Amino acid sequence: MSARRQSMPFWFAHSSLQLALRLWPAETRDWGHALAAELHEIEKPFEALRWAIGGLILFSRASASHFLAWLSLPAGSRLSGTPIPVGSGAPILPKRSRLFTAVILVATALLFFFPHSREALSTLRASWNLYEISSADRRTLADLASEAEKDKDARTLAFVASATEESEQATRLAEKAVALDSSYFWIYASRFYRPHEVPLPAEWLKRLHASDPENAFIDLYMADAIAQPRYMALVAKHSPSQLEIEAVLTADPQWAAHMEAAFRAPRYNSYLREHWELIADVWNRHPSLSPSIIGYGLWSHRNPNIFFLKSYANYQAHRAQEANASGHSEQAVNILKEIDAFGVRMTDRGQSDMERLVGLDVSRVAAKEFKTIYAANGQEAEAQRAYERVQQLEEQQQTFHRPSMAAYHAQLKAFSGYALLFESTSILVLISAFAVAFSYVILEFWPRAFSRRRAVWQRVVCRTADFAPASLLILCAVFILSYLPFARLFAGYRAHEGTNATFRQLAFTFMQLVQFRSTLQFFFEGTLFWWIFTAALSLLAIFVIVRGLYRARPAAPVVT
Amino acid sequence: MGIRLRSSRQTLDILEALLARPSQWHHGYAISRQTSVPSGTLYPILMRLDKLGWLETKWEDSAPQGRPPRHLYRLTGNGREWAREELRSAQQREFWKPAASQA
Numbered sequence: 001m002s003a004r005r006q007s008m009p010f011w012f013a014h015s016s017l018q019l020a021l022r023l024w025p026a027e028t029r030d031w032g033h034a035l036a037a038e039l040h041e042i043e044k045p046f047e048a049l050r051w052a053i054g055g056l057i058l059f060s061r062a063s064a065s066h067f068l069a070w071l072s073l074p075a076g077s078r079l080s081g082t083p084i085p086v087g088s089g090a091p092i093l094p095k096r097s098r099l100f101t102a103v104i105l106v107a108t109a110l111l112f113f114f115p116h117s118r119e120a121l122s123t124l125r126a127s128w129n130l131y132e133i134s135s136a137d138r139r140t141l142a143d144l145a146s147e148a149e150k151d152k153d154a155r156t157l158a159f160v161a162s163a164t165e166e167s168e169q170a171t172r173l174a175e176k177a178v179a180l181d182s183s184y185f186w187i188y189a190s191r192f193y194r195p196h197e198v199p200l201p202a203e204w205l206k207r208l209h210a211s212d213p214e215n216a217f218i219d220l221y222m223a224d225a226i227a228q229p230r231y232m233a234l235v236a237k238h239s240p241s242q243l244e245i246e247a248v249l250t251a252d253p254q255w256a257a258h259m260e261a262a263f264r265a266p267r268y269n270s271y272l273r274e275h276w277e278l279i280a281d282v283w284n285r286h287p288s289l290s291p292s293i294i295g296y297g298l299w300s301h302r303n304p305n306i307f308f309l310k311s312y313a314n315y316q317a318h319r320a321q322e323a324n325a326s327g328h329s330e331q332a333v334n335i336l337k338e339i340d341a342f343g344v345r346m347t348d349r350g351q352s353d354m355e356r357l358v359g360l361d362v363s364r365v366a367a368k369e370f371k372t373i374y375a376a377n378g379q380e381a382e383a384q385r386a387y388e389r390v391q392q393l394e395e396q397q398q399t400f401h402r403p404s405m406a407a408y409h410a411q412l413k414a415f416s417g418y419a420l421l422f423e424s425t426s427i428l429v430l431i432s433a434f435a436v437a438f439s440y441v442i443l444e445f446w447p448r449a450f451s452r453r454r455a456v457w458q459r460v461v462c463r464t465a466d467f468a469p470a471s472l473l474i475l476c477a478v479f480i481l482s483y484l485p486f487a488r489l490f491a492g493y494r495a496h497e498g499t500n501a502t503f504r505q506l507a508f509t510f511m512q513l514v515q516f517r518s519t520l521q522f523f524f525e526g527t528l529f530w531w532i533f534t535a536a537l538s539l540l541a542i543f544v545i546v547r548g549l550y551r552a553r554p555a556a557p558v559v560t
Numbered sequence: 561m562g563i564r565l566r567s568s569r570q571t572l573d574i575l576e577a578l579l580a581r582p583s584q585w586h587h588g589y590a591i592s593r594q595t596s597v598p599s600g601t602l603y604p605i606l607m608r609l610d611k612l613g614w615l616e617t618k619w620e621d622s623a624p625q626g627r628p629p630r631h632l633y634r635l636t637g638n639g640r641e642w643a644r645e646e647l648r649s650a651q652q653r654e655f656w657k658p659a660a661s662q663a
Contacts, residue, residue, distance in 0.1 A: 028607070030605075030631075031603055031607055031631075033628065033631070034588060034603070034630070035588065035599055035603055036628070036633030037627070037628045037629065037630045037631060038588045038589040038592075038599075038630065040588070040627040040628070042589060042629070050598065051589070051592075051598075051599045053599075053600065054598045054599025054600030054601070054602070054603070055599055055600070055603075056600075057600035058599070058600055058603050058604065061604065237579050435659075515633065
């Protein structure tokens with residue numbers, strides 16, 4: 001007998017049934033004991049094993065029916081407990097069964113399997129993070145980079161190089177992208193002064209210049225690299241005037257040489273279009289990329305410094321003035337023509353609103369100086385034409401502003417509504433998820449609290465358990481629906497492969513999504529909130545004390 | 561929610577085994593050997609018969625040392641009547657044959 005029991009099948013049969021008996025639901029456990037008791041009568045080891053397997057099947061069926069019966073009861077109730085008495089002493093329980101809640105929660109979870117839902121969550125997380133690159137984003141970028149390195153995909157490598165915060169990694173990836181496909185040389189420009197005001201390596205500037213020698217933008221970069229440290233040193237001391245900036249910068253012949261080369265260069269290309277197209281293309285291939293990554297790429301492409309450009313235009317205008325005063329009117333006109341030509345190039349070829357406005361302003365500096373010089377020289381007709389040109393440029397600036405601002409306000413209005421709905425629903429979703437979890441934890445882990453007294457808080461917990469799951473489902477659906485305008489906008493950007501208009505929309509939208517969080521932050525950080533909070537707590541304390549005193553008052557004697 | 565018992569071939573075999581010596585108490589393993597119904601099928605049928613009130617159950621009064629008491633089963637009066645009717649009806653429908661005729 002003992003040898004039989006020591007055999008492996010018998011040992012397994014016995015141990016598995018003993019383990020099952022420990023976990024067996026109470027209402028059918030006797031049947032489990034009955035089945036296990038028969039095991040001692042079985043002589044053949046494999047017969048015992050078959051018997052035990054049957055026992056385990058019975059155990060799983062008993063557990064499943066126990067679970068289903070438990071699910072069909074409301075939270076806080078027990079299957080093996082005493083029946084619920086009816087009357088004033090009856091325990092207070094929710095009306096909806098656990099099964100109802102489980103179905104609602106499963107339906108809620110299923111909502112998050114739609115691709116838009118995951119995108120909505122990622123957008124929400126990014127906006128709450130103020131579009132800062134998170135550790136998850138860093139991992140995504142690292143994965144993208146390693147995949148692109150394996151596939152020798154220069155486009156994705158260039159994208160990761162432009163979207164990576166970490167300088168060394170970005171430098172390595174940019175080098176690799178350009179080595180694979182030299183047409184991505186412009187990616188060097190996207191790293192200009194990023195992050196933390198670090199200038200581009202001299203080698204990169206040389207390569208940029210060699211790859212695109214006729215582009216004014218490269219010389220503007222090179223001039224900015226010289227001017228930036230001087231400008232920062234000046235700003236550190238005091239707030240400098242435009243004239244002071246001009247004096248410091250023009251004293252450096254290297255800066256002036258680069259600016260001169262930039263103003264004379266036949267082409268102007270800031271590579272913004274190339275950058276937007278690259279982002280749109282990679283985003284299209286990887287729609288799950290976080291808006292933080294996209295935003296970092298979109299906002300980081302730096303335009304030439306407006307102050308420095310304006311300083312050089314003014315400096316040249318002064319030079320023209322001096323040349324004219326010393327009788328070299330032809331030289332003065334040539335200088336001003338050069339300024340105007342650069343302004344026109346920047347206006348025509350600039351890809352962002354800012355570049356076009358700066359271009360118009362540079363041309364206006366030249367036109368105003370033309371007018372002054374022609375008037376001083378007694379050339380009335382030319383002075384009049386220059387005056388008309390100033391008028392025309394100012395009008396262009398205004399008309400450029402007006403539709404742009406009108407579109408901006410229309411966009412802001414529409415998307416501020418969507419953003420408010422999206423962000424406020426997300427907070428309500430969090431509150432209702434917390435309410436579901438809180439009510440169920442209290443009911444399941446503290447059922448005794450609901451068996452005797454019928455206090456208001458018990459009713460509140462039960463009603464919360466009844467209604468919070470359905471509210472959660474509805475709010476999640478609203479949350480996902482409220483994201484749809486953003487999803488359409490993002491899809492539009494990806495489909496159009498990035499244009500100035502969609503870029504502007506995208507940038508405004510990203511800003512709108514941060515607005516709600518900033519307002520909340522302002523509210524909670526404001527003294528008004530804490531004043532209301534303190535007042536509410538004080539009122540509650542007074543109520544509790546007065547109620548206590550009232551209850552403690554001795555009852556008046558009954559007079560018969 | 562009412563309990564239903566489907567008169568499957570295994571159920572009918574078990575009923576036949578219990579009816580063979582209706583006043584005697586039967587062990588689960590003995591019924592299983594007699595009918596070749598595995599334990600995973602036998603016990604759910606016994607549990608349903610018990611819930612319907614057609615099966616009497618009791619634990620062994622004195623179990624030999626070293627092993628737990630066994631569970632014993634026999635049909636109640638109503639259970640016997642219902643079982644006989646079920647077997648007769650199944651035989652008429654030619655859905656089931658008694659073990660003796662199968663041999």
